[in-house]
Amino acid sequence: MTMTTRTFSPLLSTLILSASFALSAPVHAQDALPPGERPAEFTADNIEKGRVLYKQMCLRCHGPEMVGGNNAFDLRKFPLDDKARFFNSVKNGKRAMPALKDILTEEQITILWSYVGTRGGKL
Numbered sequence: 001m002t003m004t005t006r007t008f009s010p011l012l013s014t015l016i017l018s019a020s021f022a023l024s025a026p027v028h029a030q031d032a033l034p035p036g037e038r039p040a041e042f043t044a045d046n047i048e049k050g051r052v053l054y055k056q057m058c059l060r061c062h063g064p065e066m067v068g069g070n071n072a073f074d075l076r077k078f079p080l081d082d083k084a085r086f087f088n089s090v091k092n093g094k095r096a097m098p099a100l101k102d103i104l105t106e107e108q109i110t111i112l113w114s115y116v117g118t119r120g121g122k123l
């Protein structure tokens with residue numbers, strides 16, 4: 001019995017250690033999309049225009065670089081495979097998120113999507 005405990009405790013501590021690391025790890029943005037799966041609109045030009053537009057239109061609620069917004073959705077976690085939801089939420093709003101369809105064009109929303117969808121050009 002003693003032998004068994006000795007044999008297993010290092011393994012057990014390793015497991016506990018890895019588990020607590022996993023739990024205490026900071027919340028990261030969703031993993032990058034593999035290059036082949038990135039939408040064509042995620043161009044360097046769109047991302048840079050998106051950065052400017054984001055500062056003008058979204059920063060005051062969603063925070064600089066999408067970090068530290070006032071209770072607003074953390075845009076770094078927005079699902080990358082749900083462009084339709086992004087467009088719908090930006091156009092029609094969602095609870096405290098204002099509807100922006102009369103303010104932004106489709107092209108501008110695409111530009112914002114390129115910025116948000118690459119986590120500010122970091123993917």
Ligand code: HEC
Binds near residue numbers: 059060062097100116
């Ligand atoms: C007046 C503050 C405000 C501004 C300005 C604002 N948002 Fe939001 N946004 C919010 C809040 C609050 C939420 C969380 C809504 C909820 O789920 O209750 C949100 C949520 C979102 C969501 C997630 C919606 C979903 O589908 O769950 C997206 C995407 C989003 N905002 C994009 C943007 C973009 C892009 C801009 C700039 C064009 C912007 N927001 C400007 C406050 C704002």
